[in-house]
Each structure stands twice: as structure tokens, then as C-alpha cells.
Amino acid sequence: MLLTGEGKVKRMNRASEVAPSTLPVELTEGGIGVEYLDGRQVFYHGVPSKTVESHRTTPQMDVHVLITDGDGTEGILVYLNDRKTGDEILEDSGVGRVLLADGESASVFPGVTVTRDGFALEIDADFETVDGRVFVFEESEMAERRHEIVAE
Numbered sequence: 001m002l003l004t005g006e007g008k009v010k011r012m013n014r015a016s017e018v019a020p021s022t023l024p025v026e027l028t029e030g031g032i033g034v035e036y037l038d039g040r041q042v043f044y045h046g047v048p049s050k051t052v053e054s055h056r057t058t059p060q061m062d063v064h065v066l067i068t069d070g071d072g073t074e075g076i077l078v079y080l081n082d083r084k085t086g087d088e089i090l091e092d093s094g095v096g097r098v099l100l101a102d103g104e105s106a107s108v109f110p111g112v113t114v115t116r117d118g119f120a121l122e123i124d125a126d127f128e129t130v131d132g133r134v135f136v137f138e139e140s141e142m143a144e145r146r147h148e149i150v151a152e
Contacts, residue, residue, distance in 0.1 A: 015083040020076040020096025037094035048146035059119035061138040068132040127151035
């Protein structure tokens with residue numbers, strides 16, 4: 001709850017899961033660009049480090065997963081356990097959101113599963129099902145990390 005300027009109590013919207021839309025993606029030597037449905041763009045700077053078949057995130061980081069098509073020209077972007085971004089903003093941008101309780105798992109895309117383990121998230125990719133690339137972005141005020149989950 002928030003206290004408004006008039007002394008009235010305003011209930012905060014609870015975050016809900018949001019389905020992602022397909023978005024244009026640009027893979028470059030300097031990083032990965034994604035264009036949202038509303039025309040805004042995000043650029044994840046730097047070359048992602050490679051990790052085989054799964055990645056465990058660092059606790060207390062904002063985590064985004066990008067799954068591209070085989071050509072790397074379009075994909076879906078999903079925020080994991082993000083409770084700060086409003087539902088309308090995500091819906092207008094085309095970004096999805098998945099919320100997980102401790103010990104819970106969810107498929108964010110066929111062949112890509114996320115499991116919450118305490119404050120960390122485990123992202124697993126089955127490349128017999130996934131026909132594209134799987135990227136994991138971790139961000140905080142202090143650090144940014146980029147990973148690409150690859151087949152063995």
C-alpha cells in the first residue's frame with residue numbers, strides 16, 4: 001500500500017504473469033539488441049559467456065531470458081520474478097513475465113525451463129526442442145552479466 005498526497009491509501013497492483021510477444025532481435029559483435037512492440041529498444045552490451053545446457057543465476061539479480069529463432073532475428077524476452085515493472089508496461093512492450101515460488105518450475109518456452117531455488121534461478125535448455133539460441137541476462141545496480149546457454 002502507498003499513502004497518497006491526500007492522506008488516502010492506494011493499493012499497489014500485484015504483479016501478475018504476462019505472456020510474451022515475438023520481438024525483433026539483432027545479434028551484433030558488441031551485444032544483443034531487442035526492439036519492444038512500443039518502439040523502444042534495449043541493448044545488452046558485450047559478448048555473453050557460454051554455459052552448457054543450464055545456468056544458475058546469482059541471487060538478488062534482475063533476470064531476463066531471451067530465446068531467439070534459429071536465425072537470431074526475432075525472439076521472446078521474459079522477465080523472471082520481476083515485481084517492479086507494471087503489467088501494462090510489459091504488455092505494451094511485448095515482454096513476458098514469469099513468477100515462481102521457491103521450488104517451483106515453469107516452462108518459459110518449449111525446451112526452456114526455469115526453476116527457483118531459494119533466491120537463485122536455474123535456467124535449463126533442451127536443444128533437442130529449442131531451435132534457436134538461449135540468452136540469460138543478470139543485472140543489478142552493481143553488475144551486469146550475460147550468458148548464452150549452449151548444447152554440449
